Amino acid sequence: MSSKEELIKRLNTAMAWELAGVIQYMQAAVMVTGYEREIFREFFHESSEEARDHAEALGEKIAVLGGIPTVEPATIRQAADVQGMLEAALALEEDALQAWEAAHEVAGAANNGTLYWIEEHVAEEQDHVDHLRKLTGKVTFAAGDIKKGKGTTA
Ligand SMILES: [Fe+2]
Numbered sequence: 456m457s458s459k460e461e462l463i464k465r466l467n468t469a470m471a472w473e474l475a476g477v478i479q480y481m482q483a484a485v486m487v488t489g490y491e492r493e494i495f496r497e498f499f500h501e502s503s504e505e506a507r508d509h510a511e512a513l514g515e516k517i518a519v520l521g522g523i524p525t526v527e528p529a530t531i532r533q534a535a536d537v538q539g540m541l542e543a544a545l546a547l548e549e550d551a552l553q554a555w556e557a558a559h560e561v562a563g564a565a566n567n568g569t570l571y572w573i574e575e576h577v578a579e580e581q582d583h584v585d586h587l588r589k590l591t592g593k594v595t596f597a598a599g600d601i602k603k604g605k606g607t608t609a
């Protein structure tokens with residue numbers, strides 16, 4: 456397999472994760488109930504639209520490289536409750552980030568513009584992972600390092 460074919464293959468893997476995101480986030484947006492709906496419906500809706508834009512951008516890039524953009528989404532994770540939806544979103548974003556990073560490793564097979572374009576997306580997907588790690592309570596702070604101000608009783 457030529458290095459360009461390898462790049463196309465890896466971009467298609469990233470595209471499959473973005474297509475999965477379109478569907479997974481859309482399902483979450485329409486299914487989220489309870490008060491959380493006020494907060495998370497829009498978040499899931501916008502995440503679905505963003506994944507669609509990313510999938511299309513990947514498709515454009517794959518096509519200009521002479522590849523056939525995939526129409527098959529990767530694994531779609533489902534959940535009926537908000538916590539489960541957010542955990543599923545985190546897993547999706549981690550998989551998408553890994554796919555973008557894998558494409559980055561071989562991006563030199565195309566041109567500098569493609570390399571920088573992929574780099575920007577790696578940064579963006581890392582932001583999504585970071586945000587969802589916070590949303591799902593995965594971050595632990597060293598509580599002892601919090602400075603207590605005057606008048607603090609705790
Ligand atoms: Fe994305």
Ligand SMILES: [Fe+2]
Pocket residue numbers: 548551579580583
């Ligand atoms: Fe993302």
